[in-house]
Amino acid sequence: MQVQVQIVQDMQALETKEATCMEAIESAREAIVKIANDLYERHDKIALGELCEHPQYGANEKAIPGNPETDYRYIRITDIDEHGRLLHDWHTAEHVDEKYILQHGDFLFARSGSVGKTFLYLQGMPKAIYAGYLIRFKPIQNKLMPEFLNLVTKSGSYQTWVKNIQSQVTIPNINAKQYASLLIPNLHFSEQERLMEEVESHEKLIAEKEARMFEIQREKIDVLSKYL
Structure with a gap:
């Protein structure tokens, strides 16, 4: 007892x-x-597409088991949690095309399924490519911090925008053109850097x-x- x-x-x-x-x-x-x-x-807005390179849809490949130590991870919508982090369900792709290899600062948006879900790929993460139901945006250097874009997608305004876009169609879907039209706060790059220092502490x-x-x-x- x-x-x-x-x-x-x-x-x-x-x-x-x-x-x-x-x-x-x-x-x-x-x-x-x-x-x-x-x-x-507090800030004026600017279209996301003006601060990024041309968006790119992901690979249309079959996910297969692989070796996390040597293979490229194949990132799919279902691999990303609600906070924009990768889950432990690891797969590689049947074929790896170098044009889909993720680089530091690449930002992924889900275009269908869990529409609006996002993922930020940063230096130091295991090598990876991304699947076709994701869209890659590459922020232009010295114009948009990838981390700042990640912050913006945590806002209520972003969530409302996603819901409004979804309400216009029968099957939830947001394409690259629509994401490029997303209005985000327009801050000077140095202001973004200062703000992210505060966010990083949290x-x-x-x-x-x-x-x-x-x-x-x-x-x-x-x-x-x-x-x-």
Whole structure:
């Protein structure tokens, strides 16, 4: 009986820590959304297409199992979560065409299925190509920070725009031309850099708390292993 009480106490203590981490994460995400929303209220707008190279649709290839150590990852809409991060379901493509290889700063929009979903590819990520239901936008250097574009897509204005576009068609779909017409806040590049420093502080906190939550899960397993 005493062992059961100790297990409950230890688990409750860990769950309290876990809840505290979740609150901090949600608070940081809300702060990022607020920053994004404020941009639309305070700045003039410009069409996304004026700040990017010509958009490109992805590869039409079959996804197959592969080796994450040596093969290119094949990024599909279903591989991206609601926060724009890659899930663990790893596949490569049957054929890899170099024109679909992602480079630092490439920004992907979902054109069908989970319309409006986005993903930012950054230096240091494993090599990858992207699938046909995604559209790649390449921000023009010194005009648009990829990270700033990522921030903009966290705003309520972006979510409303996506819903409005979807309401105009029977099957949800947003093509490259429509994404290029998306109006985003028009800030000088140096202003974008300054703003992203603030956003990065929130993102760093999120990463730290998520790492701590992962540790807590391991600690829960250790508690059970210790007493059972």
